[in-house]
Amino acid sequence: MKEEFLEAKVFTIKKHPLVLDDYGEHLNINEFDFKKPSKFSKEQIRIFELIHNTFANLAETKISMTARDVLGISLIMTEKKIYSEYLASLKEQSLLVVLKSSVLDADIILQFSNLMFFILIDKILGGDGEAEIKRDFTEIEMNLVEEIINIFIQSLDESWSTAEKMEFMMKNIENNAQYIRIVPLNEMCLVFNFKIEIAGKLGFFTICMPFISVKPVLDDLNKRSFYSGDPSFFSKDRKERLSDGLNLVKIEMAAVLGCVDLNLKEINNLEAGDILRLGKKTSDDIEMLVEESKLFKIRPGKISNKLAVKIIEKFETGG
Helix, strand or coil, X not given: CHHHHHHHCCCEEEECCCEECCCCCEECCEEEEXXXXXXXXXXXXXXXXXXXXXXXXXXXXXXXXXXXXXXXXXXXXXXXXXXXXXXXXXXXXXXXXXXXXXXXXXXXXXXXXXXXXXXXXXXXXXXXXXXXXXXXXXXHHHHHHHHHHHXXXXXXXXXXXXXXXXXXXXXXXXXXXXXXXXXXXXXXXXXXXXXEEECCEEEEEEEEEEHHHHXXXXXXXXXXXXXXXXXXXXXCCHHHHHHHHHHCXXXXXXXXXXXXXXXXXXXXXXXXXXXXXXXXXXXXXXXXXXXXXXXXXXXXEEECCEEEEEEEEECCCCC
């Protein structure tokens, strides 16, 4: 009972407009918003922000490796909202991912804009990220979307690992906020707002953590010395960490002997034994493509009876 009493006494305070008493004196009046009890302490919010800043850094590295391009993800704002306000603030063309954990008493929400996923999919498939698509996802696209979401979930797991072993799992995905009722509409939530920069475009996503969901871990967060473990990964320079991650990305390289233009009829008529002229002399240098971009001029040859190439020149602009 004592704990409940203490929680009920903490409220959001708003400064009331200037009021005068009967003698013309200024009255110092505060408004108490009983609809929005402030259940999270400042220290708890600070710890949540540390965790989610780490999440942003981890997701940035992992998604950059997947998209094969450097992108930026950062936590820009933390808000306290009741659940109904959060749902009302969501824009159309959004994906809402419901996550569960055995540690939590209720679910949490990851919310993304569809456009952000279309840009990421375009980059992953080798495009320039200039997608401006306003439609639902195809079945193939949804498979890629789920792979990207799993990367975000892995990053969330890792960011929480110093404080609590969460092991988040995807429960379901919805595109209509009205179908998501994880907690009562008047439940207080912490909403973490993130921005993501990719291909010169700016997108946003959110994480909604209702108080009733994270209540089981609040006491542990208060007691633990956060980041008491090895902080070397998190203190490492952000650009250096991104570079280290990108250096591990496997890319495709191909030596192109030559090209020939054929129409569909000619291709259909090709048979074993046919010879195609590639427009190159046997003594000519050829090109090496790195992810379909010309990067090197090379010379074919053999080493120990195996085909090999020697790099002759690096193109200035990569082709």
